[in-house]
Amino acid sequence: xxxxxxxxxxxxxxxxxxxxxxxxxxxxxxxxxxxxxxxxxxxxxxxxxxxxxxxxxxxxxxxxxxxxxxxxxxxxxxxxxxxxxxxxxxxxxxxxxxxxxxxxxxxxxxxxxxxxxxxxxxxxxxxxxxxxxxxxxxxxxxxxxxxxxxxxxxxxxxxxxxxxxxxxxxxxxxxx
Numbered sequence: 001x002x003x004x005x006x007x008x009x010x011x012x013x014x015x016x017x018x019x020x021x022x023x024x025x026x027x028x029x030x031x032x033x034x035x036x037x038x039x040x041x042x043x044x045x046x047x048x049x050x051x052x053x054x055x056x057x058x059x060x061x062x063x064x065x066x067x068x069x070x071x072x073x074x075x076x077x078x079x080x081x082x083x084x085x086x087x088x089x090x091x092x093x094x095x096x097x098x099x100x101x102x103x104x105x106x107x108x109x110x111x112x113x114x115x116x117x118x119x120x121x122x123x124x125x126x127x128x129x130x131x132x133x134x135x136x137x138x139x140x141x142x143x144x145x146x147x148x149x150x151x152x153x154x155x156x157x158x159x160x161x162x163x164x165x166x167x168x169x170x171x172x173x174x175x176x
Contacts, residue, residue, distance in 0.1 A: 006051070010050045013059040013063075017063045022035070024101070025067055038067065060101065065094065110169055114161050117164070125153050126161075129154060
């Protein structure tokens with residue numbers, strides 16, 4: 001049984017790792033309900049085995065390892081479905097995900113910051129396209145522009161956002 005300090009530590013570590021683990025599971029499992037089940041099972045397995053966790057090691061790779069076994073269990077239970085990958089691939093994928101996930105999260109945060117700096121029509125077009133999922137034609141009709149003009153603005157804004165993210169990432173890597 002975990003004492004109060006261990007429960008607090010587990011909650012903090014799992015809260016930080018959960019979005020990344022969820023993205024990892026969702027990248028391998030298409031069924032959103034299966035992803036939810038796997039995430040719940042992963043959370044319970046982590047909690048039950050938290051006393052075995054070595055706090056001198058990073059939590060995320062440990063959590064991803066537990067999620068990997070939950071995915072393998074799911075695959076075993078649904079063996080009649082076509083297998084998506086073999087165990088060796090899944091092992092390599094899990095290790096790689098643990099390495100790249102922090103950068104992906106940092107890039108996502110940088111992108112959110114860069115998008116929040118957009119003003120006027122470019123911001124409206126980005127919101128309509130990516131937040132609302134509208135096509136260039138629908139956006140054009142709403143903003144009284146041509147669809148070609150909307151696509152040109154989108155291309156330019158994406159390039160601006162790319163440069164902004166790259167700049168922020170370079171600055172954060174330089175300060176690390």
